[in-house]
Amino acid sequence: MSISLHPDSSEGRTLAASSAAAAPPVQGAQGPKVRARLFAKYVALFVAVVGVALLSNGIFEVFFYYREHKAALIRIQHEQAEAAAAKIGQFIKEIESQLGWTTQLPWSAGSLQDRRFDALRLLRQVPAITELSQVDSTGKERLRVSRLAMDVVDSGLDLSKDPKFTEAVANKVYYGPVYFRRESEPYMTLSLAGTRKDAGVSIAEVNLKLIWDVVSQIKVGERGHAYVVGSGGRLIAHPDISLVLRNTDMSKLVQVQAARDGNANDADALQGSLNIQGQEVLTASAPIAPLGWTMFVELPVKEAYASLYQALQRLAIVLLGASIFAVLAGIFLARRMVGPIRALSAGAERIGGGDFAQRITIRTGDELEGLANQFNDMGARLQESYADLENKVEQRTSELSESLQQQTATADVLKVISRSAFDLKSVLTTLTESAKALCGASLGIICLRDGEVMRLQAESGCTQAFIDFMHANPIKPGRDTITGRVFMDGKPAHVPDVKGDSEYNFGRAPALGNYRAVLAVPLMRDGAVEGVLLLGRPEPGPFSQRQIDLVQTFADQAVIAIENVRLFEQVQERTKELSLSLEELRTAQDRLVQTEKLASLGQLTAGIAHEIKNPLNFVNNFAALSGELIDELNDVLKPAALDDKTREEIDELTHMLKGNLEKVVQHGKRADSIVKNMLLHSREGSGEHRPADINAIVEESLNLAYHGARAEKSGFNITLKRDFDPSAGQVDLYPQEITRVFLNLISNGFYAATKRKEAGDEGFEPALSAATKSLGNKVEIRIRDNGTGIPPEVKEKMFNPFFTTKPAGEGTGLGLSMSHDIIVKQHGGTIDVATEPGAFTEFIITLPRSGAAQPINGGKN
Incomplete structure (x- = not known):
């Protein structure tokens, strides 16, 4: 049966629908519900893809536009603030420069009349100065010239404690606070001290109307403006003069506090800050040197972000139009996809029911057509699989029998290994013979690492000439021989015919060993090559993958046997060391016995010392008493009437006795010292x-x-x-x-x-x-x-x-x-x-x- 469907024809859709109706229902299948879900899913997915793409693009564009626009606004405002601040600072510096030449000469030079003329000339040259006072080095006012009042000469007014005199003397210049005359014009006091101590101080009252004019002329957008705040946070200049006249305190505003803290131009910190009228504004500022004032330029947030709001409106309109288009396009595409999918569903149900001869025909030119072709190929393969199932079963049975034979042989080898676990030569020979027999090889050898080479350790089926050749030519790492490459790379190598191979240099080995096909696998332990297991067959031909895996298994068993022998040798070595340790323990016990004997000797020494102590004391006391008796005897005999010879003999005898007694006393003291030390050495502490x-x-x-x-x-x-x-x-x-x-x-x-x-x-x-x-x-x-x-x-x-x-x-x-x-x-x-x-x-x-x-x-x- 063949189902043909063309999405653009009504006949195709009708045929697909009738085929679906004629198909036997599959248990659990719900055709109409699945169709409704799939249709809605594709529509929603298409709308979501289009909407997310447009929305993401719009959000990123608005976000970066917002950041760039905001940075540009702050930069422009900051430039305007810096320009205005520089202009005001230059204005004050020029006044300060003009005022400086009035403090060059000491008061002793020139007359008051000359100084008055100089002051009047200064007032003409600098219109901003409305009054000039000159004070001598003691703080006495000597001259005052004013545009608004009468001139005063030698008023004697004491200004020695006034800040405009003391600060000027201390710092060479003094900038006074801003004040207002007639409640309309701002003024400040500027004092300048001369470079000489006797030059005095010039005090000028400066009209700051120029600053007000500068601030009033700054325009930021349509509703933005600028203003100046003094060092104490009070408003100095503002387009709204009423705020200045009310002496408005600006220190609580966020932007003013940020300017004091050094964060005046941090756009993120000032975002959404409020001005004195309570409006949300963007603000930039610049310091006015050298007055310590700050120039602020602000722009309402609504005006600053007006273009951003318009961009958001345009984005919303585009998203709405794109969503409508996506819904319509999704409906159209979903309708074109549902028909082929239903045809695929009907064909899958028939194949599941056992109708492998039916085919699905779809002409959409996309993945759905490819899927239909895959269904058709699957049906054809299922037909073929049923046709040759018996042959495959027979072949699989043969493979299982061969696998069982190999596993049985492996088990027999493991039994031999377990019986001869510590006879490495016997184990390796058994492994070689078993591998050779199972793979149909004529010879097999195992070579183990010996330093930087590998030497023959076990063989099976080898001629004596081949054995002598292997002993004379140990394996070295290299790529010219098959065993050398396995030794170097640690990977199996396989050559179906050594005569037709040009990659390796076999030399005389194939002729001596009588083999044409060769297989070599490494004996690996902890990532290092411990040896090579090599098999050779007299007839050319490849070894099967199963045989290669089997030989690798034997190689792994050989590594285990080698490790067992190594561990057994270590156990024997540890046993010898334990025997030596036991011998040392016995020696230590003998020393302990000797120590106990020495302790007993200490007690014996104490007893001997106590026994010697009493007679030794008697000897020392007797010697001391004998010396005293000799002295007393000598004193008694001195007054006696004795002849010279008798007295000489008595003196000689007395001298001899005293000398002998002194020797007794000396040796007695030494013996007493010995006894004391013996007692101290034998006791446990006092x-x-x-x-x-x-x-x-x-x-x-x-x-x-x-x-x-x-x-x-x-x-x-x-x-x-x-x-x-x-x-x-x-x-x-x-x-x-x-x-x-x-x-x-x-x-x-x-x-x-x-x-x-x-x-x-x-x-x-x-x-x-x-x-x-x-x-x-x-x-x-x-x-x-x-x-x-x-x-x-x-x-x-x-x-x-x-x-x-x-x-x-x-x-x-x-x-x-x-x-x-x-x-x-x-x-x-x-x-x-x-x-x-x-x-x-x-x-x-x-x-x-x-x-x-x-x-x-x-x-x-």
Whole structure:
């Protein structure tokens, strides 16, 4: 069946309508309603397109015309305001220039009569000046010449405090406020001081009628005008003289405030501003130098935008006409479109009902005709599809069978990979064999990256000559070989016949491997080429896309196997590292046991020290008492009558006994010092744990150590320096223990500096400095001496117990060890030393401000 439709013929429309009526109704179809909607939609769409285009164009045109017109109006008004302002300023400057020559000479030169003649001549030359007064340097009026009153000579009027005299003297010129005479003419006072101090001041009363004339002559449009506002916001000149005479205040107007704020010509800021009559106007202004006045030019908004309103009216008329035209054109076009669409709808319904032989004929020459042809082609294809459906089903079944075979083979390969996950050679060989078998290839190889080349790792079906060739010629990136290009680009490459290909250089490989067709795919990992999988067939011919995809799948499995082996090796390495860590942990446990033994040793040391303390005290007391008995015995024997020999023997015996007792006392004191240090080194801390001022503790330690050293050694002299940070403040600690540390370090500094002095260093002055510094939640203390310094080998051992470099009898080797334990173990701080042999030694201590105090060992002594 064929449907033919010509939109311009009534027969075509009738035939289309009858065909639609004869067609079986499709479920859910509503022909008349759809037609009505489509018709109205096209009409509305056409009207909207035309209307929106015209309206958008008109709005943009009006908008830009409005901006340009408004800017032009403001610019013209601003030019008029500037011209008028310049004219008024020039008028005042000319008067000021004419007035200037009256202040050139001092009052001592010339007579009053000569000055009167000069003043009269000035009045003739400058009509705007109605009165001239000349005042001497003391402020006394000496001469007044007027057009409106009698001349006055030596009136003696005191103007020394009048602004027109004081301001002129201070600023050389004075412009007075505007005032009116006879309530009709505006005037202002202009005072000018001479360049010499004794020249005095000339005061002129200036008629401003010329300014009024300038303002009255300015015309802006038909109803625009200009006016002048003074610095105080009062109206000075206006075409309506009544407003000026009423002394009108203009300071509340928006345009006047904008001129004061420096936004006088901002069109957006002044849009819609009101003038003094309450009219909406556009305003421009210009300052009048040097008076501080402002010239305003304004134009009513209605007059300014009259042309814009006319343009809007014209636009509305055009839019109305265009809308009427669009409605008519839309109706016409919609009627021409509905007929072909109904014919298409009827043909689609028949095709949907299974009538594939029917055809739709439309002669519109547009997309509707093309759509009808597409419907006809669809019907023809449906007929053909039913004809060869059985062949397609059979072909599809064969493809599915082949796909199932490939998936089964892939599953078998995955099983092999899972069983030999960590034997990379076996896995790669299995993958090569499976890919070769599924693609009908005679050989297959896998090459993996080794630095900048790829080397053969697995093969299947290769001759020994081909294998030797591949080992001797590793793959390099490049475009002359197929494997090199895959290595470089990371994309599969496929050559159906190597003999007929001129793009690649295969060399002797095809002959050694006995292949004509070749396929190479990359092994990709994280965007980098890890290797190449290559298959070759002895007969020429292309590999199918399915085979290429299958080989790519095998290549991806090879990458996974490589990654698994790499991860397994990493796990083994981590296992070795864990074993080493466990061994180190055992070593640390052994060290902990040794530390506990040392703690027990500290308790044993304390017990020994306590046991030695009592007999040592007895020896020291006995030695001291024996010395006193010898002195008393010597005093008793002195008055006795003894011969010289006997007295000599007694003196010799006494001297020997006292020498031996002094040695006992000396060794007893050293033993007592050793016992005290042993007790201090073994106990956990003494005294009260409390907040204390660290600066005060350092100062107290310096004083104690200094006075103790002077008492112990005559002639002791050393320079002390202090640099205490006031913000160091309070620190939570054991004050007695910290004091003991500072005393120990300061005493060592005294000892080192004194030793350097005693070594004969000429010009050397021993010195010791102590400094504190706040570090936020910590405090730093530095104790520095300029003594002999500490050698590197001594620095490594200096905090070890019983280590000392002092001569026998001068040290126990426990001072620095005890200081280290008090700072680090008891207070949670740090102690370090910076030194340079023969130059200085500096101990650096840091203490936490709070919560750091801990016992040194577990028991109490």
